[in-house]
Amino acid sequence: MLEMASKRFGSVNNWLCLILLETENVDLDSLISVTSGWLDGSGPQSDVVISCRIRLARNLAQFPFLSRADDFERTEIENFIREAAFKNLEKTENKQSDAMLNYSDLLYINVDEISDIDRQFLMERQLISRELSESHGARGVVIADRQQTSLMINEEDHIRMQVLRNGFNLDECWAEINQVDDAIENEVSYAFHEQFGYLTACPTNVGTGIRVSVMLHLPALVQTREIKKVFQSMQKMNLAVRGLYGEGSQAMGDYYQISNQITLGKSETQIIDMIKGEVPHIIDYERRAREALLAENKQKLHDQVSRAYGILRSAQTISSEETLHLLSSLRMGVNLELINVPKIPLSNEILIYTQPAHLQKKYDKEMNSQERNSHRADYLRERLTDAEIG
Amino acid sequence: MLEMASKRFGSVNNWLCLILLETENVDLDSLISVTSGWLDGSGPQSDVVISCRIRLARNLAQFPFLSRADDFERTEIENFIREAAFKNLEKTENKQSDAMLNYSDLLYINVDEISDIDRQFLMERQLISRELSESHGARGVVIADRQQTSLMINEEDHIRMQVLRNGFNLDECWAEINQVDDAIENEVSYAFHEQFGYLTACPTNVGTGIRVSVMLHLPALVQTREIKKVFQSMQKMNLAVRGLYGEGSQAMGDYYQISNQITLGKSETQIIDMIKGEVPHIIDYERRAREALLAENKQKLHDQVSRAYGILRSAQTISSEETLHLLSSLRMGVNLELINVPKIPLSNEILIYTQPAHLQKKYDKEMNSQERNSHRADYLRERLTDAEIG
Numbered sequence: 001m002l003e004m005a006s007k008r009f010g011s012v013n014n015w016l017c018l019i020l021l022e023t024e025n026v027d028l029d030s031l032i033s034v035t036s037g038w039l040d041g042s043g044p045q046s047d048v049v050i051s052c053r054i055r056l057a058r059n060l061a062q063f064p065f066l067s068r069a070d071d072f073e074r075t076e077i078e079n080f081i082r083e084a085a086f087k088n089l090e091k092t093e094n095k096q097s098d099a100m101l102n103y104s105d106l107l108y109i110n111v112d113e114i115s116d117i118d119r120q121f122l123m124e125r126q127l128i129s130r131e132l133s134e135s136h137g138a139r140g141v142v143i144a145d146r147q148q149t150s151l152m153i154n155e156e157d158h159i160r161m162q163v164l165r166n167g168f169n170l171d172e173c174w175a176e177i178n179q180v181d182d183a184i185e186n187e188v189s190y191a192f193h194e195q196f197g198y199l200t201a202c203p204t205n206v207g208t209g210i211r212v213s214v215m216l217h218l219p220a221l222v223q224t225r226e227i228k229k230v231f232q233s234m235q236k237m238n239l240a241v242r243g244l245y246g247e248g249s250q251a252m253g254d255y256y257q258i259s260n261q262i263t264l265g266k267s268e269t270q271i272i273d274m275i276k277g278e279v280p281h282i283i284d285y286e287r288r289a290r291e292a293l294l295a296e297n298k299q300k301l302h303d304q305v306s307r308a309y310g311i312l313r314s315a316q317t318i319s320s321e322e323t324l325h326l327l328s329s330l331r332m333g334v335n336l337e338l339i340n341v342p343k344i345p346l347s348n349e350i351l352i353y354t355q356p357a358h359l360q361k362k363y364d365k366e367m368n369s370q371e372r373n374s375h376r377a378d379y380l381r382e383r384l385t386d387a388e389i390g
Numbered sequence: 391m392l393e394m395a396s397k398r399f400g401s402v403n404n405w406l407c408l409i410l411l412e413t414e415n416v417d418l419d420s421l422i423s424v425t426s427g428w429l430d431g432s433g434p435q436s437d438v439v440i441s442c443r444i445r446l447a448r449n450l451a452q453f454p455f456l457s458r459a460d461d462f463e464r465t466e467i468e469n470f471i472r473e474a475a476f477k478n479l480e481k482t483e484n485k486q487s488d489a490m491l492n493y494s495d496l497l498y499i500n501v502d503e504i505s506d507i508d509r510q511f512l513m514e515r516q517l518i519s520r521e522l523s524e525s526h527g528a529r530g531v532v533i534a535d536r537q538q539t540s541l542m543i544n545e546e547d548h549i550r551m552q553v554l555r556n557g558f559n560l561d562e563c564w565a566e567i568n569q570v571d572d573a574i575e576n577e578v579s580y581a582f583h584e585q586f587g588y589l590t591a592c593p594t595n596v597g598t599g600i601r602v603s604v605m606l607h608l609p610a611l612v613q614t615r616e617i618k619k620v621f622q623s624m625q626k627m628n629l630a631v632r633g634l635y636g637e638g639s640q641a642m643g644d645y646y647q648i649s650n651q652i653t654l655g656k657s658e659t660q661i662i663d664m665i666k667g668e669v670p671h672i673i674d675y676e677r678r679a680r681e682a683l684l685a686e687n688k689q690k691l692h693d694q695v696s697r698a699y700g701i702l703r704s705a706q707t708i709s710s711e712e713t714l715h716l717l718s719s720l721r722m723g724v725n726l727e728l729i730n731v732p733k734i735p736l737s738n739e740i741l742i743y744t745q746p747a748h749l750q751k752k753y754d755k756e757m758n759s760q761e762r763n764s765h766r767a768d769y770l771r772e773r774l775t776d777a778e779i780g
Contacts, residue, residue: 303705307700377693
């Protein structure tokens with residue numbers, strides 16, 4: 001059970017909201033049963049692109065950077081931003097022109113007060129970063145729009161806001177995060193320098209404070225060993241290649257995150273346009289590698305995909321790594337029409353729900369690695385048998 | 391399509407039989423759809439013992455040994471024994487006291503005239519030996535009693551007769567092969583020496599000419615590496631350990647054949663009794679190894695068995711070796727009640743039907759190794775899906 005402030009706009013007035021903010025306990029466990037909007041697999045180019053994300057780093061002008069803030073100041077920053085977010089995101093929704101935003105499901109989670117498992121759970125859902133999860137003191141996250149928008153408070157910077165979308169859909173990410181950014185700026189003054197742009201804790205974020213990233217599924221490029229060429233070409237373009245969980249994480253199960261490294265000297269749209277220009281080449285490259293694998297030995301590929309499915313729905317114990325690896329085969333198989341089940345939304349969902357904290361939340365107990373492997377297998381058999389019947 | 395003489399006793403008289411013997415073409419392909427009686431999995435100790443077999447080597451007194459026989463003599467021997475078999479096995483059935491024999495399904499296959507695939511098919515069914523399959527000139531096999539009895543003509547010796555039974559059932563093998571032996575001896579004189587006993591082409595068979603063998607399934611002893619102790623103890627007892635297809639074959643998929651090496655200086659029943667005394671120790675040893683594996687890590691074993699099932703029913707291409715290996719896990723799993731499907735009879739059946747010649751007969755075409763692997767997977771998916779529904 002977790003302490004969480006919840007506010008539902010539109011249906012209640014401001015006064016009532018304030019009461020709720022102070023007194024209502026909402027169970028974070030309720031999140032476990034709701035799949036994130038960006039996982040529904042319906043986005044553009046979803047055969048290769050899992051999701052895309054834009055995040056902005058911002059700091060408040062009237063407070064010191066976190067590296068120099070004391071506990072009292074951290075708490076002040078947290079309160080100030082949380083209140084600004086709740087007040088102004090509401091306003092944003094009320095504007096006729098901003099109908100796209102649906103922030104009636106706004107939640108606040110006090111990350112300092114929740115358990116390690118809950119922190120990991122939020123991280124596995126891509127709602128908070130490892131940095132926010134592992135740091136100390138007053139900090140939290142505002143979550144909205146079917147878990148597609150989150151605003152972290154007191155991460156490396158005062159504010160890290162992000163918008164996620166399924167598939168290759170950076171325009172929607174950009175339109176929405178701009179609204180969120182504007183809405184917050186209605187209330188606060190950002191640390192901004194006329195020459196450098198937005199000031200941030202780490203120099204690599206100074207300028208636009210933007211990070212644009214795209215999560216790609218590249219099984220055929222891995223299998224044909226052509227992925228190295230992608231790495232080389234990304235390096236030349238000053239783009240970073242990372243694993244499923246961003247900075248510091250290993251690429252597993254053929255999932256790779258491509259993102260910009262430069263935030264200074266270019267505008268936000270120039271950076272977005274560069275990624276929008278580069279990623280289609282990788283998508284095309286991956287698709288051609290899949291066709292080549294099919295042409296070379298369709299049966300071998302079919303066999304690999306079918307066996308992956310056979311193991312996933314029959315194992316009695318299975319590691320997170322093996323699951324990712326087999327799901328990767330399966331996802332490619334569904335996209336190449338070598339196999340019918342599970343569909344992409346389910347395979348995206350399984351990807352998230354078989355992570356350690358998700359399993360512990362779902363089965364409502366702390367588990368060691370061996371117990372998790374066992375429950376992961378239970379979950380997979382259950383989900384994949386349902387998929388077959390359904 | 392194969393040339394084959396067929397004779398059905400009881401329903402037709404001798405005269406008609408003779409006509410049939412000369413003119414009827416029976417398709418050997420019909421054998422493919424009939425599972426051998428010894429595969430039905432119902433025998434004693436069938437959790438560990440697949441089958442047992444007794445074979446007798448005999449030579450006719452009035453003909454030279456095969457190493458010294460010319461083509462004309464080989465043909466004479468073949469005709470002589472075939473006719474003796476058909477005439478006398480019929481008589482055997484007609485005796486009231488010998489009601490156990492059911493030789494109404496008596497078949498003769500001229501092994502010299504059939505294709506390589508058909509020869510391999512008979513070998514995979516354990517109806518003929520590699521020696522009979524690969525040698526040249528007039529030779530054949532009489533098949534009876536739901537493929538549990540076969541009598542090879544012009545193998546290494548003039549006659550090699552065998553009786554197979556499912557499970558550990560040597561008494562039945564012995565009772566039946568004695569009747570077959572007596573029936574043949576009604577008509578022919580065996581090469582017999584007062585001091586040495588039955589004379590055979592190879593000195594290792596002189597005396598009783600008996601080989602008693604038991605096919606064991608020892609997955610737990612292999613997994614716990616205790617199988618070496620079994621080998622050592624068998625060696626001390628002068629017992630041979632061989633693979634699935636007898637002499638010269640490797641042990642695969644945890645299937646081991648134990649048989650006597652000595653045929654001289656002991657009576658048939660002494661040899662049978664020795665095997666009957668030794669095998670229960672191995673059975674017991676294997677059962678205790680299974681219990682130990684269960685006690686040590688039941689989940690790991692359950693996982694191994696479930697995955698084997700998952701792969702067998704989902705692979706799109708699979709080798710004979712991998713199939714044997716996975717079926718072995720599955721068979722143990724069924725016996726330990728870790729999994730419900732497939733039942734033992736089906737798992738025995740699959741063991742035989744996934745062999746190369748069986749697949750080619752079933753799908754009615756010659757196949758290279760890659761095609762066989764593909765059709766093997768088709769067959770497994772079909773059989774195991776049926777099993778689940780049924």
